[in-house]
Amino acid sequence: MEGNRDDLMRIIQSRYPKLSKGQKLIAEFILKHYDKAAFLTAAKLGSSVGVSESTVVRFAIELGYEGYPELQKSLQDLVKVKLTTVQRLELTHNLVDTENALKGVLKADMENIRSTLEKINEKTFDEMINAIFEARNIYIIGLRSSNTLADFLAFYLNLFLENVRSVHQGYSDIFEQMIKLNEKDLVIAIGFPRYSQKTIEALDFAKERKAKVCAITDSLLSPLAARADYSLIAQSNMASFVDSLVAPLSVINAVIVSVGMKKKEQVGEVFGILEEIWAKHDIFN
Structure with a gap:
């Protein structure tokens, strides 16, 4: 990652002498504040250095x-x-109009779903579904902000599969929960920037045990994808200091629905029983 940054900075530096006066101002701003420039529109970047939007585009x-x-x-x-x-909080005003945060965030989430739909690999998705059915046991791990996604996936898969285990950090070490992991098992890891180091360590452990690994993450350059046999890529570009997990949740929904459709009869039986239990115990209003 750091090397990629240096490559980009070297390109800017090598082109610097040939740039126009306005473009040099942009180059200097990016070299000094690339972390802020990354979340500025062309118009706002131009305004920050005193040039037009078209100058930024030409740059x-x-x-x-x-x-x-x-x-x-x-x-x-x-x-x-x-x-x-803290840095995300400082940048939020560049990503979302403070006067209309609702529309700004919803539009950003819609774009994340659209981009995910265009880029996700359907063959990899099908291979992951097959791996779920072939696995002796399925371990699902997602820590910090990804914990909610992992629990959602585990909750629904547990309704119609009998071999799903949810790995959590806290009440016991994650490696203790995965101690029986071997080559017959599947680990589904969910993680987005900033990636949890514990999740990465869990995948290293899984690879040592020769288990199959599926990652639901934001990029093939993700440290989760680098350790996975199957990677489902879901766009998670942030619209604020809060991670955007709408597209990842849609991908997880698709996984649940696909597994459920392959076990249609069992799912029907399970929900029939659940409806009786829910009615008997007044679970729903």
């Missing part, structure tokens, strides 16, 4: 990008794993 093209969005994405890929929550 991106001069670096070899098709346009500013491609340059911005390269910058975001470099910094999003390193930003602290």
Whole structure:
């Protein structure tokens, strides 16, 4: 990751002498504040250094990008794993209109789902579903902000599979919970920037035990994907200091539905029994 950053910075430095006066101002700003520049629109970046939006676009093209969005994405890929929550909070006003946060966040989430739909690999998705049915035991781990996603997946898979284990940090060490893991098992790991070190260590442990690993994460460059046999990529670009997990949740929904459709009869029986239990014990209003 650091090497990628240095490559981009070297490109900017090598092109610097040939840049126009306005483009040099942009280059200097990015070299000094690339973490902030990554989350500025072309218009706001131009305003920050005193040049027009079109100058920013031409600067991106001069670096070899098709346009500013491609340059911005390269910058975001470099910094999003390193930003602290405080830094995210400082950048939020650049990502979301404070006067209309509702629409800003919803639009960002819609874009994350659209991008995920375009990029996700259906063959990998099918291979993961097959791996779920082939596994002796399925271990699901997602820590910190990904914990909710992991619990959601485990909750529904537990309704119609008998071999699902949810791995949590706290009441016992994660390695103790995975002590019987072997090559017949599958680990499903969920993680997004900033990636939990414990999740990464759990996957290293899984690989040592020769278990199959599936990652639900944001990029093939993710440390989870680097350790996985199957990687489902879900866009999670943040719209604020809060992680955007809408697209990952949609992918997890698809996993649950796909598994459920393959066990249609069992699912019908389970929910029939559950409806009787819910009615008997007044679970729902």
